[in-house]
Amino acid sequence: MRERSPTPKPVLLVALGGNALIRKGQVGTIEEQFANLKIPMAQIARLSKDYRIIITHGNGPQVGNLLLQQESCDAVPRLPLEILVAQTQGQIGYMIESTLDEALMAIGVNNQPLVSLISYVVVDKNDMAFLAPSKPVGPVFSQEKAAGLPYPTVKTSKGYRRVVVSPKPVTIVEKREIKRLIDAGFIVVCCGGGGIPVVRAGRTFDGVDAVIDKDLASACLAEEVGVDIFLIATDVDGVALNFGQPDQRYLSVVSLEEAARHIVEGHFSAGAMLPKVEAAMQFIGSGGKRAVIARLDRIVEAVDGKTGTEFVEE
Ligand SMILES: NC(=O)OP(=O)(O)O
Secondary structure: OOOOOOOOOOEEEEEEOHHHOOOOOOOOOHHHHHHHHHHHHHHHHHHOOOOEEEEEEOOHHHHHHHHHHHHOOOOOOOOOHHHHHHHHHHHHHHHHHHHHHHHHHHOOOOOOOEEEOOOEEEEOOOOHHHHOOOEEEEEEEOHHHHHOOOOOEEEEOOEEEEEEOOOOEEEEOOHHHHHHHHHOOOEEEOOHHHOEEEEEEOOEEEEOOOOOOHHHHHHHHHHHHOOOEEEEEEOOOOEEEOOOOOOOEEEOEEEHHHHHHHHHOOOOOOOOHHHHHHHHHHHHHOOOOEEEEEEHHHHHHHHOOOOOEEEEOO
16 A cells, blocks of 8 residues: 655745834844844744744844945945845844744754745836835934935834835745745745845846835745745734724734725825735735734734734635
8 A cells, every 4th residue: 555645734934024123112233133033933933843934034124224334334335225135134044043943942843954045036127116215124213313314214103214115026036946945844034125126137137226025025925835824923913903093903804805995094004014914915815825914922823813813805
């Protein structure tokens, strides 16, 4: 009798915001970033026993900080944003891998292979988003400070932040390699900072000066790899109506139709909850099984369906 091959573990994609490393009110020292990462990594280590894992991450605070560092030094040439995004993939990939490795060892898993992949994401050179910067990056400024800055800023729920252009992701260049790596048992960290933005130039790619939204890039990856659960981990309990108002109300389940209506009603702020909602809708709308938005410190419960906002077709 032929032996049946074991059923492969389901695939879980966890998208971590840049705020998984730098929290509200923190300046973002390396000690703070490593300490903050322990919370999601301990949970992901536990989940790796039952799931094939892909981790994506944001870079908003970090890439904006790198821009400021560039601009405060005239002794060396300045680097374009695409290179700074690549730098954040390296620095954050390193921090995630080493923190996750420690978390795995803490639960007795000593042989789990991990890899951080430099990832390109194709964008459309005619995307209208190139005409108007919209993605908040870097530190939070007061209104007075922001008014005197030599670059555009936007008011966010935390204060004023610099904005850069942010075209929509079209496809993940390394999607096949990522699929092969998870099938071979690796935990893969990829599409960091939304991926290095590139446009097609014949048979190759040219980098462009932009920062892609990591939630939208993660949705694209989730769809292209065919993950079972797409979990967006953030700093609030889930999707809320009237966020920050006395009548704020969290949603435990939301249909695509309801979510679209809540967007039109203006419940979600651009550059914050809006791209997360759009990413979850994109994944479920393309036939994805589960999309959940939940708190960073409640990833395991969200995977178990006990917290967060779950998106459903209807
Ligand atoms: N690139 C990106 O979307 O980063 P954040 O999630 O940190 O904003």
